[in-house]
Amino acid sequence: MTEPLAEAADIVKFLGSGAGQVQALKGISLTLSGGELTLLMGPSGSGKTTLLSIIGCMLRPTRGAVRVCGKSTVDLGPEEAAKLRRDHIGFVFQSYHLFPTLTAAENVQLVFDVRGESSARALVKAREALATVGLSHKLKSFPLELSGGEQQRVAIARAIAGDAAVILADEPTASLDSENGQAIMRILADIAKEPGRTVLVVSHDPRILPFADRVVYMEDGHIVREERTGAGLSEKSEVERAVIGRRKR
Amino acid sequence: MPLVFTLAARNLFHDRLRFVATLVGIVFSMILVTVQMGLYLSFARMVTTMIDHAGADLWIMPSGTKSFEDPSLLDEQQRFRALSVDGVANAVPVVIGFAQWRMPSGRTTPVFIVGSDFRSGGLSPWNLVAGSLDDLEIPGAVAVDSSYLERLGVAGLDARAEIRDQKAQVMALTSGIRSFTTTPYVFAPLERARAYTGTPTNKATYLLVHLSPAADLEHVRSRLLADSSDIEVLKPAEFSDRSRSFWLFGTGAGAALMAGALLGVIVGTVIVAQTLYSSTKDHINEFATLRAIGSSGRYIHKVIIWQALLSAVIGFCIASGVGFLIVKETADTALPITMTPGLTLALFALTVVMCVLSAIAAIVQVIRIDPAMVFTR
Numbered sequence: 279m280t281e282p283l284a285e286a287a288d289i290v291k292f293l294g295s296g297a298g299q300v301q302a303l304k305g306i307s308l309t310l311s312g313g314e315l316t317l318l319m320g321p322s323g324s325g326k327t328t329l330l331s332i333i334g335c336m337l338r339p340t341r342g343a344v345r346v347c348g349k350s351t352v353d354l355g356p357e358e359a360a361k362l363r364r365d366h367i368g369f370v371f372q373s374y375h376l377f378p379t380l381t382a383a384e385n386v387q388l389v390f391d392v393r394g395e396s397s398a399r400a401l402v403k404a405r406e407a408l409a410t411v412g413l414s415h416k417l418k419s420f421p422l423e424l425s426g427g428e429q430q431r432v433a434i435a436r437a438i439a440g441d442a443a444v445i446l447a448d449e450p451t452a453s454l455d456s457e458n459g460q461a462i463m464r465i466l467a468d469i470a471k472e473p474g475r476t477v478l479v480v481s482h483d484p485r486i487l488p489f490a491d492r493v494v495y496m497e498d499g500h501i502v503r504e505e506r507t508g509a510g511l512s513e514k515s516e517v518e519r520a521v522i523g524r525r526k527r
Numbered sequence: 528m529p530l531v532f533t534l535a536a537r538n539l540f541h542d543r544l545r546f547v548a549t550l551v552g553i554v555f556s557m558i559l560v561t562v563q564m565g566l567y568l569s570f571a572r573m574v575t576t577m578i579d580h581a582g583a584d585l586w587i588m589p590s591g592t593k594s595f596e597d598p599s600l601l602d603e604q605q606r607f608r609a610l611s612v613d614g615v616a617n618a619v620p621v622v623i624g625f626a627q628w629r630m631p632s633g634r635t636t637p638v639f640i641v642g643s644d645f646r647s648g649g650l651s652p653w654n655l656v657a658g659s660l661d662d663l664e665i666p667g668a669v670a671v672d673s674s675y676l677e678r679l680g681v682a683g684l685d686a687r688a689e690i691r692d693q694k695a696q697v698m699a700l701t702s703g704i705r706s707f708t709t710t711p712y713v714f715a716p717l718e719r720a721r722a723y724t725g726t727p728t729n730k731a732t733y734l735l736v737h738l739s740p741a742a743d744l745e746h747v748r749s750r751l752l753a754d755s756s757d758i759e760v761l762k763p764a765e766f767s768d769r770s771r772s773f774w775l776f777g778t779g780a781g782a783a784l785m786a787g788a789l790l791g792v793i794v795g796t797v798i799v800a801q802t803l804y805s806s807t808k809d810h811i812n813e814f815a816t817l818r819a820i821g822s823s824g825r826y827i828h829k830v831i832i833w834q835a836l837l838s839a840v841i842g843f844c845i846a847s848g849v850g851f852l853i854v855k856e857t858a859d860t861a862l863p864i865t866m867t868p869g870l871t872l873a874l875f876a877l878t879v880v881m882c883v884l885s886a887i888a889a890i891v892q893v894i895r896i897d898p899a900m901v902f903t904r
Contacts, residue, residue: 327902336819336899357823360898364821375816375901379537384530391530392822400530436820448902 282345283443283476284310284333289342291328302328303339304499310444315470315477315489320496326480327448329496333478334367334446335359347443364393368437370447370466374429376421382408382432383417389440407439408432411465427458434465438475445469445477451486463489531826535833538813542806546838549802553842554849556795557878561850563788564874565864567781572865573707574774575767577641581650583735585748586766587618590757593777594770596639596708598624603729605758612750614742619649620717620731624724628713629689630680638679638690638713639706642720648737652714657684658699663716670699674859675711690723707774709861736760792881799885803835807889811896818898827893831886839882843875850874 291303302325310316310333318326331337332344335351336359344351347366354362363369368389376385383404390400408414411431421429430450437445447466451459463479467489470477479486487493495503539546572579577595578586587609589599601620609618622642627635643649645660652660652670662668669690671679679697681688686697690713699714706712713723721728738747744762751760761769775781807814814827854866 331899331902334819336897360818360821360823362821363819363898367821369819369901371816371901375812375819377534377813377816379541380530380534384533387530388534388817389820392817392820392826397530 282309282311283347285345286333287343289332289339291332292340302499306501308494310476310478312476313471313473314491315467315479317487317490317493318478318480318496319482319493324496325499326496330446330448330478330480334369335362366443368440368442368445370433370437370445370450372449372452374433376429376432378421381418381420382413385432386436386439389436403439407435410438411435426454427461430454430462431465438469443475445475447477447479449481450479451481451483456485459483459485531829532833535830536837538810539834539837545802545806549799549838550842550845552795552798553838553878554846556791557843557846557874558849559791560788560877561846561874562853562864563784563791564870565854565866566862567784568867568870569863569865570707570780571771571775573705574770576704577650578763578767578770580653581735583763584738584744585736586761586763587734587736587751588759590759592759593773598732600726600730600732601734601758603731605755606734608754609734609736609751612747614739614747615736616739617648617737619644619647619735621650621733621735622717622720622724622726623732624726626690626723628679631687632680634680636678637710639710640713640715640720640723642715642717644717649735652699652701652704654702654704656700656702662698665698667694667696668698669695670701670714671697671711672704673700673702674705678711691725693722705861792877796881796885799838799882800888803831803886803889804892807831807892814893815896815898815900818896819901824894828890831889832883835882835886836879839878843878847871
């Protein structure tokens with residue numbers, strides 16, 4: 279484990295306005311350090327995705343401080359936030375969000391194109407990233423020609439291709455079967471081993487607990503439990519038991 | 528090829544039906560504008576065709592003359608006054624006027640008589656395709672444009688007719704001298720034109736002034752105006768401008784053509800804007816993803832602008848192909864649609880501007896995009 283790559287301190291976030299206003303986050307603090315995969319778990323509406331959006335510079339907190347790669351993000355304008363995202367943050371979404379008219383390689387190259395980097399370098403880096411996720415043979419395939427698992431692997435390649443230090447994954451296995459979900463988590467866990475990277479995964483899925491170095495459990499806008507496991511969870515942890523217990527109930 | 532262009536092009540071609548709708552909008556709009564502007568150009572040229580081909584240095588005309596077709600008359604004395612001014616080499620009278628052309632069949636049609644002394648720098652017929660100026664010296668000889676033969680009810684050279692109960696024989700044919708009023712021009716020597724139009728022998732409509740080689744035009748003009756308050760002396764360009772202004776704007780004809788062209792641009796802009804807007808709306812998830820992965824607002828605008836430009840180029844190519852056919856088909860009609868390289872370039876620029884303007888609604892939509900929406904879709 280190395281220096282913190284992303285830090286959120288005492289984050290409060292209100293969503294909506296007037297009578298419909300809700301407090302999604304109630305003073306949350308979370309630090310993401312290099313070389314670890316953090317799993318953020320909790321029931322729907324607990325504020326996981328809101329926290330992910332704030333750390334990902336897509337949403338501004340109502341109160342609190344956020345730093346990504348040493349830079350405070352709370353006062354950034356939309357363009358500065360976008361620059362921080364393209365330089366330091368990679369996203370993996372539940373529904374992949376690939377561009378259907380671009381090939382797998384082009385989808386990954388897009389990360390470089392938005393940075394204005396040369397297409398020759400972009401192609402090399404895109405190939406490397408796709409090789410990392412085991413898709414060297416699918417460079418020219420369009421998303422519709424790929425399985426769900428393959429599409430998610432392209433999305434991961436897109437997230438890591440630009441050497442982002444912070445990888446934020448929102449329910450990356452939710453649309454996949456068990457086998458593909460495990461494969462995706464293996465890839466994310468491998469990525470998280472790099473000291474200069476941190477991976478935050480938001481999920482409800484207890485099957486991915488063994489891949490986490492640390493599990494943070496949220497409920498009703500609070501972090502209610504946090505468990506660090508070292509090299510992943512080999513046995514059912516307190517948190518996992520809590521999740522499974524809730525499901526059974 | 529930049530990926531932003533690839534993304535724009537593929538998104539555009541991916542929605543084929545919408546792309547076809549966009550193209551139909553652009554093509555329809557540009558053809559309408561082409562026809563209106565082509566007619567305007569043609570009209571503007573035809574209005575001044577006599578002035579442009581007269582070859583005079585100055586035109587002397589009665590005060591208040593609005594256009595070449597204005598039938599006000601000058602006194603012949605003006606000619607002698609003009610000839611007495613230093614620097615004037617010649618002052619050639621021109622007589623114009625409407626008359627009735629009686630065909631061999633007995634039917635009549637209006638014609639516009641243009642009479643001058645063809646041998647001394649007068650307003651002679653040009654683009655002769657049959658006969659010669661010498662042939663017009665024969666009594667009763669006239670020159671008409673070959674495109675009006677059917678209208679005049681004659682077959683061609685040597686055909687006979689009557690103007691104002693006087694003999695007229697077609698002894699020369701021209702090509703492309705068409706009148707914007709669609710009334711055929713009939714060229715005749717000066718005295719015969721006076722007879723055909725009922726103009727007194729001491730009157731003329733214009734005097735075409737030719738200057739001596741060393742003469743100063745402005746000096747001569749001021750001298751010509753010095754003793755006469757009832758005439759105007761205009762340079763050919765000034766007279767052309769005045770004629771154009773009268774016919775195109777004084778009568779409202781030009782404004783109507785411009786209004787038609789403007790309507791075409793508005794219709795095209797609305798159609799393209801609508802299709803680009805709905806396309807952007809359909810791809811809003813992708814634009815949000817672009818924003819989420821850190822693209823600048825400018826990059827997203829580039830995607831939309833590229834789509835607009837691609838639509839403009841493809842739409843313009845189709846429209847110009849159709850426009851070319853229209854120009855070709857109307858070339859020999861009474862009112863041909865004129866297309867010049869300058870007008871083609873202007874239309875291309877207009878298409879591009881129209882499509883880029885159309886992209887504004889779509890751009891406004893993506894400016895408001897919330898990248899966090901990718902988590903909820």
